[in-house]
Amino acid sequence: MEQVNTESLSRESSGAFVFQSRPNCSQTHAQERLAFRGLAALCLGTAIGFAGMGYWLVLPFEGLVIGLLIWARAVRHGHESDYESLTIEGDMVVLEWRMGNQSGHRQMNRQWVRVACDCTVPGRSCRLCVSSHGRETEVGHYLSDEARLQLAATLRSKLQA
Amino acid sequence: MSDAAHAHPGHHTHPTGIMRWLTTTNHKDIGTMYLWFALIMLFSAGSMALLIRTELFQPGLQLVHPDFFNQLTTMHGLIMIFGAIMPAFTGFANWQVPLMLGAPDMAFPRLNNWSFWLLPAAGLMLMSSFLLPGGAAAGGWTMYPPLFIQGGISYDLTILAVHIMGLSSIMGSINIITTILNMRAPGLTLMKMPMFCWTWLITAYLLIATMPVLAGAVTMLLTDRNFGTHFFNAAGGGDPVMFQHIFWFFGHPEVYILILPAFGIVSQIIPTFSRKPLFGYASMVYATASIAILSFIVWAHHMFAVGMPVAAQLFFMFSTMLIAVPTGVKVFNWVATMWKGSLTFETPMLFAIAFVCLFTIGGFSGLVLAMAPVDIQLQDTYYVVAHFHYVLVSGALFSIFAGIYYWLPKWTGHMYDERLGKLHFWLSVIGMNIVFFPMHFLGLAGMPRRIPDYALQFTEFNQIATVGAFIFGFSQLIFLTVVLKTIRGGAKAPARVWEGAEGLEWTVPSPAPYHTFEVAPVLSK
Structure with a gap:
């Protein structure tokens, strides 16, 4: 229900790639x-x-x-505690998310992970998903189309590295 | 992040055609719908005003039955206030607040959709009440008993419509407050917010504080009418004067609900075309808050003629005059912003300058009416009509025109026709003054309001006012032409439409994309 604004962060930490994103909240x-x-x-x-x-x-x-x-x-x-995070460390890709009263955790083998970013119009209305073993999980809910495309490219390069 | 099966519904695709507008949760779509609804209501209630002025062109009864005349004055007031001005400002809030704050949308998008769609239902109820047996409500927009207790079925319909519009306003206000407080971009502190956001934040507080009071008051009218209660029915021991107290406890803050967003719009436009920051930003914020607080303690200045103790008259007289102080601060700051600025006079700036000058005239006539002994003489005369039209036409309505000319290129991606815009401005300003300035003289000479006939001595000024009304009314067709022309095409508008414009809304392309600021911008300074 609540429309949210995003604060996102991608960083490398001791060899691991971590992407975190959460809604912006300006009120304490x-x-x-x-x-x-x-x-x-x-x-x-x-x-x-x-x-x-x-x-x-x-x-x-x-x-x-x-x-x-x-x-x-x-x-x-x-x-207020909504977030999504994606970590690539060694052979593991770990997804974690919380959205309202729904939360989830998924671990995938890096070798089998596929990244797909489909846009209905080139560069617009893009949907970024990571899939493995026939199961698709959407990533980057709080991102703009541009940031989603950028994240897709980053994930592809990190997964191939 | 979620499994695809649990992905955000409608985040990536949105329906087209009529379903887009019925189901939309996008703040820009909803803002557009609010603005179109307000324009339709403006033309409807404006047509009623032209009928009123036509009847008043000559003394005697020539065009409409006196009862229908009263229906016209009542519906003109109700529709202009609840159907045109308030929805127009809410439309601006929907379009601009998220863009100004760097937020992707309003805090509660579905609530936003419901807030809007309640309005056409209520508007339809008000308009269709003309078709009911006995015609529309004719007791005045203030809905005073005993008239409003005695009328036919259309009075019940009017009460229901007011309830629905009130509910819409409350839902909209909660949405705006949450958006402003919780969804500002990192670095955008409250005291860095654009003035438009500040004025709307304070307006939303006023709405939440007063709308339930109006809802309670009209519900008591309804139970007096239909369920045998006697809240305001003197025959059963009720107190009709108490209705006036309760009504104006809502009604006076309502005046500021109608004008504070106008202050916000003008405070955005004047710095842009003066190419200077707003003079005394902090004092503007505090003045706005002071006006809002004072608006709760002045309501009985609408009721000096009803009778009240001298001490109460003095209290309400002085508290009303006190409002001139923060209002004066605002006028001073607007003038100081223009002082030694690099001024240019595009249509939004022209309307903003007209706002400052003419609203000040309305403010001064308000000070005259604040004096209890003078008010007792001028109560219910055309002087009061002149006063509040200077506040609401050259105040609220002109600021709406200014805002639309200012942001239309951002909304449509096209520049409007400046020549037509200026023609619209000059005809509106001249027409508006021809309609309402003579009303001061009519009021001072004692012509009562809400009557279809008048004594011969008032003829000339009434004829001048009617001619002005037609100039003013028909010049709004130019406005409609400008808007339609701009939507259909025109010179391409850049992202920063105006050279001196500052703020996050000017960092997105024109027209503003369907989704903006999905990633919060970070303000560096």
């Missing part, structure tokens, strides 16, 4: 808590004020707004 926990509590307090204060004067029908609508805020917060929390 404390800031997020402050924003949520501030908005909820504003809604609650207004609702209590009017309800106290007998105009209680403002209450359910303020409740609805607080409900929407709680939902928005839950969605944000659900995605």
Whole structure:
């Protein structure tokens, strides 16, 4: 549900190639808590004020707004630890990912891994997958088409090296 | 990263044709739909205004039945506010906020789709209420009881439409707040954000604080009408004046909901065409926040004539005048930005300068009305009509025109026709002043608002206003021509459309690609 922005990192570490990518998040926990509590307090204060004067029908609508805020917060929390990583070390290719409440881990033999990057239009709407043993796994969800093509080229060269 | 079977749905392919627009979660598509919806509503409610002005060309009743006249004034107000101005600004927010922040989309794209698609349903309800027995609601856009308790089925429909539009606004606001707070590119701190994002962030807070209050108020009207409650029904011990208090607790912040995004647009345009950074950025942010906070404590200046203790009158009078301080800071900063700048006068800049000058006139007439003794004389006269049209036409609407001319090349990839743009500007400015400036005199002479007939002494100024209304109204067809022409073709627009433009939105090609900033840009300074 939540649209995310990316921070990605490719590096070589003691002979291993590591690609990591995760959504960009510009708000700290404390800031997020402050924003949520501030908005909820504003809604609650207004609702209590009017309800106290007998105009209680403002209450359910303020409740609805607080409900929407709680939902928005839950969605944000659900995605805050999203990430994807791909490591090539020795003969092993290791994929790890977490997306909302789904997470996964896959190990493949480097010799059998294939990289495919299909674009519906040249250079646009590209889908990058690594496959092995008839099973395909998509990589680079948080990347732009350009970055996906670049990653595909890097992976191919690392796998052949 | 995921197995192909669990890949992001619709990430790489998107439907075409009507399904693209019905199911889209792309902020640019949704922004475009908001802007088209707002334009259609602008023309609908504008046609109502022309009918009103035609009826008022001469004293006496000539064209429409008085009850239909009241329906026109009510629907003109409701549709302009909830159907044209607010959706237009939300359209700008959808297009520009992610581009300005370096975000790939809004935080909740599906919620964004729902927020938009609620609007046409509500707009259709409002428009179709003319066809119901008894016609559309005729109690004024403020929906005051007892009129709004006594009307026919169209009043219920209007209340439902207001509910739906309110829900749409709240969902949009949560989306905008989350996007601005959580999806800024690394390095883009709050105090480095473009002013447009700041003004929308504060507007979104205002919407969340006030929309549920309006929803509660109109629901109480609904239960008074249909379920025998007596919240506002004096016959049952209710208090109709309390509705006014609750309504204006929403209604006055609503004025700032309609104008703060306009401040944001103008604050983007003036530095671009002055080729200087915005003067006093921090003071602009604090002034915007101050205006928003003060807007919660001034509501009763709309109700001086209702009767309230002198102490309350004084409080609301002085608190209202206090708003002139942060507003003055803003006007000063815009002028200071232009001061000694390398100014050029393309259409967006012309509309922005007109905004500064004419909105200030609206602000000054607001100060006049803030004085309780004066307001009691001018309450419900054409002076009030002149005041709020100077704020909302030369303020909100002109900023929308300015923003569209400013960003249209970025959206379409083509430059607009500058000659037609300037023609549109001059006819709009001249027309607008011919319509609304004489209304000050009519109001000072005592002509009441919301009446289809008037005393002979008001004839000349009314005729001038009607001529101006037709100039202003029909000049908007030029605007439509410019927009359509720009979409269809024209000179190719570069990525940085304007020489003096700064910001992330000018780093992407024109037209902005369907997906932008999937990788967050890092700001170095």
